[in-house]
Amino acid sequence: MSEPASVPAPGSATSLTRSFDALTPEVMRERGSLKWTYYPGDIIGAWVAEMDLGTAPAVAAVIQRCAQEGTIGYLPPETAQAACQEVARYHREAFGWDVPAEEVSLLPDVLSALNAVIAFHTREGSPVIVPTPAYMPFLSIPGHHGRDCLQVPALERRNHDGSPRWELDLDGIEAAMRQGAGLLVLCNPWNPVGRVLSAEELSAVAFLSSRYGVPVFADEVHAPLVLDPSLTHIPYGSLPDTDPALTYTATAVSKGWNIPALKCAQLIASGQARARWEADPRSAGLSHSASLLGAQAVLAALRDGQDWLAQVRRYIRTNAELVRQGLDTADGLEVTLPEGTYLAWLDCRGLGTDNPARFFRRRAGVAMNEGVTFGDAWDGFCRLNLATGRAIEAETVRRIVTAARQRPVSA
């Protein structure tokens, strides 16, 4: 018997949109994610970079199949190799980067790649350059290896329409390289400001890297999440002017397909960087810690999860527009919507409160990330996660705007 016309086919755009629209804070708390359970009470979870939108049906199906069959053991080399081949194919077809599969290796997560690059593949004791605002662990990890972190705050510019645009401070990066830095961490798309870096910016970084001999750790985990249809992600390592000996790229399906628990990121490196990585058992051995479930999820996401992700990107773009329209009505707030990622960057300096994230958590019941955790210069900012259901987004905006309008001086 055929379905009645009013019931959308499972997995169709309409059915997905409806299921996202139906999300409520109660449902999210019941599911038990970190984002929704950390703060007790009626708090909207809009902080951790997790999506409320589940994962692609193809990814869910492979997890279910592995669970049912009991295929939850160690990662066979054939599956690992297939995942590396799939990652290479994806980079070739989606971003025009012709990476041989042999230059892709697996490891549990992007941060284990950063830890290994700093610990085993940079000059001992050398500081690490981190453009800010930065994903918080970039600021703390150098210290775990006895390294200084040289923070280089972004430059505030404006787009043609007057909206804020954050750019790398290339002079600041050069000055830090001249001081003897041993690594630059380059996040593209850039969490939390949502920039998709241009070929010109990336080439300028490559020029500086070669000139001063400073390796670059390119974190491209948000690459599948370019929201602006007029932009494409350009892998740093794909540029003709990047030096392979000075380039480590880390990526994963964990952000795009929302599965960080499955632990199977990828390190892409070629030439001398690949040779050094493989020659040191402490970095090469990380491939043994990637998970079988994660590798299966990589295959499912990249082969069969693209339509789902396209719908999710569209859905998040509409949420972003809702946030822009709502927050435009509140004095003291200015939002940077992401070109890529599902994270918005809220400039709350006009509010006159010393810790805006705490203010909004207490006065609005919305938990965002505190700007100061993204670097020293950013205490007047908050990061807002846009990857939620429409009704939750609308309520988030309503709460933020109401609290901002009340504008108590201290929070």
Ligand SMILES: Cc1ncc(COP(=O)(O)O)c(C=O)c1O
């Ligand atoms: C820029 C960036 N890199 C890395 C990660 C974490 O990735 P993983 O869980 O693979 O270490 C995140 C998570 O939010 C992120 O935003």
